[in-house]
Amino acid sequence: xxxxxxxxxxVICKSGTSVKIECRSLDFQATTMFWYRQFPKQSLxxxxxxxxxxxxxxxxGVEKDKFLINHASLTLSTLTVTSAHPEDSSFYICSASGxxxxxxxxxxxxxxTVL
Amino acid sequence: DAKTTQPNSMESNEEEPxxxxxxxxxxxxxxxxxxxxxxxxxxxxxxxxxxxxxxNNRMASLAxxxxxxxxxxxxxxxxxxxxxxxxxxxxxxxxxxxxxxxxGQGTILTxxx
Numbered sequence: 190x191x192x193x194x195x196x197x198x199x200v201i202c203k204s205g206t207s208v209k210i211e212c213r214s215l216d217f218q219a220t221t222m223f224w225y226r227q228f229p230k231q232s233l234x235x236x237x238x239x240x241x242x243x244x245x246x247x248x249x250g251v252e253k254d255k256f257l258i259n260h261a262s263l264t265l266s267t268l269t270v271t272s273a274h275p276e277d278s279s280f281y282i283c284s285a286s287g288x289x290x291x292x293x294x295x296x297x298x299x300x301x302t303v304l
Numbered sequence: 305d306a307k308t309t310q311p312n313s314m315e316s317n318e319e320e321p322x323x324x325x326x327x328x329x330x331x332x333x334x335x336x337x338x339x340x341x342x343x344x345x346x347x348x349x350x351x352x353x354x355x356x357x358x359x360n361n362r363m364a365s366l367a368x369x370x371x372x373x374x375x376x377x378x379x380x381x382x383x384x385x386x387x388x389x390x391x392x393x394x395x396x397x398x399x400x401x402x403x404x405x406x407x408g409q410g411t412i413l414t415x416x417x
Contacts, residue, residue, distance in 0.1 A: 221403060233348070233407040282347045291395070291403050295347035
């Protein structure tokens with residue numbers, strides 16, 4: 190149980206385009222989803238927290254207009270990187286928590302490369 | 305937020321037990337202790353968590369000091385698949401940081417055949 194998927198697993202795009210990453214909880218209802226970013230050789234950094242049906246809460250220094258988060262259902266959250274630039278190239282990972290436990294279960298990650 | 309301190313790296317031999325330490329001297333009474341591990345190019349995997357009592361599951365055991373200022377993740381018989389970065393994280397159960405996980409640098413575990 191507690192499986193979280195992400196799609197796509199990797200994406201390459203041109204500078205200036207927008208990219209959408211999906212995060213799904215497959216076997217539980219996720220009341221809260223989190224989005225992280227991880228640069229090479231570094232640890233995970235929390236970008237934002239989203240509760241189903243509410244606006245996401247962004248961490249300090251994360252541009253909410255650049256990283257659009259939607260959590261419209263209890264099983265799906267999306268992260269859209271708008272007008273992507275090479276410095277946005279990173280490993281994006283989502284996690285989900287819900288039910289009787291607050292344990293976060295992580296997706297496999299999405300490797301974004303912006304050319 | 306309360307922080308944790310872990311050794312940068314540890315090594316073990318296959319089929320031997322591994323004890324991964326974590327210090328968290330500023331832990332508050334309502335912080336849970338979580339352990340995750342991450343393989344290269346993968347999302348973190350939940351290992352175990354606890355509050356005060358020692359915990360066991362199919363993956364590992366968590367030994368929590370009586371004063372809760374430190375804990376140890378125990379892998380009873382290391383396998384090559386256990387080679388990963390192990391993160392010890394305190395998760396608040398109240399306040400504005402409720403449920404958030406703050407990842408440190410973790411411990412890189414190398415398992416030798």
